[in-house]
Amino acid sequence: MSRYKKRFYANLITLGSILLTYIILLLLRLIPAVSEWWSRTISRGEQIINNRIFGYLPFSCFELFIILLALYIIGWIVVTVRHLIRFSFRGSSRYWLNFGIVISLIFTVYMGTAGMEYNRKPVDIPQHTELIEDPQDYKIIAKAFQDDFNECSTKLSFREDGSLINPYTNKELDQIMEVEFKKLDSDYYTKVTTHAKKMNIFGWLYRELQITGVAFGPTSEANVNQLATSAEYAFTTAHEIAHTKGIIREEDANLVAAYICLTSSDPYLRYSGYMCTIGSLGYLVKCTNVEQDYYDFTHGYTKEIAQDSKYMHEYWNKHDMLGKISDWMNDLYLKLQGDKGTVSYTDNIDIIKDDTEYKVSSYSRYQALYMWIYLDK
Numbered sequence: 287m288s289r290y291k292k293r294f295y296a297n298l299i300t301l302g303s304i305l306l307t308y309i310i311l312l313l314l315r316l317i318p319a320v321s322e323w324w325s326r327t328i329s330r331g332e333q334i335i336n337n338r339i340f341g342y343l344p345f346s347c348f349e350l351f352i353i354l355l356a357l358y359i360i361g362w363i364v365v366t367v368r369h370l371i372r373f374s375f376r377g378s379s380r381y382w383l384n385f386g387i388v389i390s391l392i393f394t395v396y397m398g399t400a401g402m403e404y405n406r407k408p409v410d411i412p413q414h415t416e417l418i419e420d421p422q423d424y425k426i427i428a429k430a431f432q433d434d435f436n437e438c439s440t441k442l443s444f445r446e447d448g449s450l451i452n453p454y455t456n457k458e459l460d461q462i463m464e465v466e467f468k469k470l471d472s473d474y475y476t477k478v479t480t481h482a483k484k485m486n487i488f489g490w491l492y493r494e495l496q497i498t499g500v501a502f503g504p505t506s507e508a509n510v511n512q513l514a515t516s517a518e519y520a521f522t523t524a525h526e527i528a529h530t531k532g533i534i535r536e537e538d539a540n541l542v543a544a545y546i547c548l549t550s551s552d553p554y555l556r557y558s559g560y561m562c563t564i565g566s567l568g569y570l571v572k573c574t575n576v577e578q579d580y581y582d583f584t585h586g587y588t589k590e591i592a593q594d595s596k597y598m599h600e601y602w603n604k605h606d607m608l609g610k611i612s613d614w615m616n617d618l619y620l621k622l623q624g625d626k627g628t629v630s631y632t633d634n635i636d637i638i639k640d641d642t643e644y645k646v647s648s649y650s651r652y653q654a655l656y657m658w659i660y661l662d663k
């Protein structure tokens with residue numbers, strides 16, 4: 287056999303083995319018990335080791351990976367086009383195989399380090415799911431949280447344009463998160479809490495893609511876009527850290543972030559938690575079926591919160607050059623992972639309107655967390 291043929295078959299076997307591994311992992315993941323076991327042993331071990339290795343590097347390995355991948359793809363396109371122009375089938379087929387190996391290897395490594403966690407048991411965060419008897423109480427409960435949100439806003443500072451000033455440096459926020467995450471004492475989570483990393487190189491690009499953070503499975507890194515608004519910064523940091531502790535599903539990472547922020551004694555964390563989740567309480571207030579209640583709730587925030595919320599809205603409207611592309615890609619990514627797509631980011635509001643009355647069928651995740659904080663904590 288010629289050297290060319292030998293190498294061709296060797297590459298073909300390599301690609302076949304990687305694809306086979308991917309398919310086996312994909313099938314194994316369908317079994318919740320395997321997903322749970324993998325998360326608690328293999329993924330967990332990897333997260334602990336990664337934290338020791340990559341956690342201390344002062345830069346984001348995720349950003350480095352993106353640069354290397356981009357360089358590889360550009361190089362690959364140049365070489366392949368050159369071969370195609372020369373009609374060299376032998377040369378180009380080798381590059382196609384090479385490309386297949388690299389891309390399938392990335393997918394397989396991702397599956398082994400993070401994707402296997404998709405079918406775990408529901409995340410271990412307290413939820414009060416039993417509906418309360420008198421819907422009129424929703425108004426009182428929502429008001430109590432709104433009062434606390436308002437109180438937080440009086441303890442924080444804001445810029446002239448209305449935006450909140452993040453009171454902490456990244457290092458300070460890391461230390462706070464490390465303490466806050468100790469509240470998760472269940473063995474469902476990987477114990478180590480990684481330090482969030484800033485996206486120094488691609489922050490601007492990610493802002494146009496409307497992405498506030500990315501958790502990277504192969505290095506267990508929580509990358510946070512430092513160009514996100516201060517109001518969502520703490521919540522996003524908690525969300526990305528949650529991903530590095532064995533929580534891959536978006537709705538679960540959001541619920542962990544809500545729990546971390548809303549039960550904190552730190553006004554900045556609570557402020558950020560409320561900003562990202564309190565809207566879910568508005569739906570419960572609707573269920574008193576008194577229009578004035580809902581009006582009072584939506585108009586009951588301090589001037590600072592109203593201005594900061596308006597600032598956030600305008601900020602993201604201004605930075606939406608590539609938002610639709612990113613939404614499409616993220617939706618595709620989540621669906622490839624066996625998820626429901628980007629809808630999994632939203633709270634699962636389950637409030638129906640029959641004839642003229644609003645009625646709660648079941649609490650959404652955020653609502654059940656709020657009810658637990660109010661009734662059981």
Ligand SMILES: [Zn+2]
Pocket residue numbers: 501525526529536539
């Ligand atoms: Zn996420």
